[in-house]
Amino acid sequence: MKILVMESSPHKHGSSNLLAAEFIRGATEAGHQTQVFDVARSDLRPCLGCDACGMSGPCVQKDGMEELRRRILASDMVVFVTPLYYFGMSAQLKTAIDRFYSFNDELSAKHLKTALIAAAWDSNDWTMQDLAGHYQTLCRYLHFNDQGMLLGTGCGTVSMTQSSRFPKLAYALGKSLTE
Incomplete structure (x- = not known):
C-alpha cells in the first residue's frame, strides 16, 4: 500500500513528527511504501473561496498544492499528523485540507484509507474531542x-512523548495496516 504522511508541525523535530516517524517505521516494516509531505514547510496558500475550481479543479492558485x-x-492512504493547537489541528494542516475543495469530487470517489496522529501537551480526557x-x-x-486515531495526550515535549506509551502505539498502528 502507498501511504502519504502529511506532517504539519512548525517544529520539524517535535512530538507529532516523532509519533509520525514511529508510525512510518511500523508501516515500512509491514511492507508498505511511505512518503512524507511536510505541509508546514510547503508553499501552500489558503483557499480563496472563489469557486473557480467548481470542486473538480484546477485551482487558480499555482503553489505546492499541485x-x-x-x-x-x-x-492508497493518507495520514494526517498535527500538533494540537487550541483544540484543533495546526493551521498548516487546515490550510492543506481546505484546499481539498479543488478536487473534492475526485478525492471523495477515491475512498482513501486515512488515519490521524496528534500530539497535545494537555492530558485531560476532553483535550482531543474536537479534533477527533x-x-x-x-x-x-x-x-x-x-484506519485509526492516535491521540497523544501528555506529549508536550519530545522527552514527554518519548517516555509515554504513544510512540509504541504509533508503531503498532503502522505495523497493523493491511492492504
Missing part, C-alpha cells in the same frame, strides 16, 4: 476509510 494533490491521488470530531466528519464527508 504536488500535494498529485501525491494524494497516487496514494473534525477528523471523523472529514472521513464521513469525503468517504475516507478511517
Whole structure:
C-alpha cells in the first residue's frame, strides 16, 4: 500500500513528527511504501473561496498544492499528523485540507484509507474531542476509510512523548495496516 504522511508541525523535530516517524517505521516494516509531505514547510496558500475550481479543479492558485494533490491521488492512504493547537489541528494542516475543495469530487470517489496522529501537551480526557470530531466528519464527508486515531495526550515535549506509551502505539498502528 502507498501511504502519504502529511506532517504539519512548525517544529520539524517535535512530538507529532516523532509519533509520525514511529508510525512510518511500523508501516515500512509491514511492507508498505511511505512518503512524507511536510505541509508546514510547503508553499501552500489558503483557499480563496472563489469557486473557480467548481470542486473538480484546477485551482487558480499555482503553489505546492499541485504536488500535494498529485501525491494524494497516487496514494492508497493518507495520514494526517498535527500538533494540537487550541483544540484543533495546526493551521498548516487546515490550510492543506481546505484546499481539498479543488478536487473534492475526485478525492471523495477515491475512498482513501486515512488515519490521524496528534500530539497535545494537555492530558485531560476532553483535550482531543474536537479534533477527533473534525477528523471523523472529514472521513464521513469525503468517504475516507478511517484506519485509526492516535491521540497523544501528555506529549508536550519530545522527552514527554518519548517516555509515554504513544510512540509504541504509533508503531503498532503502522505495523497493523493491511492492504
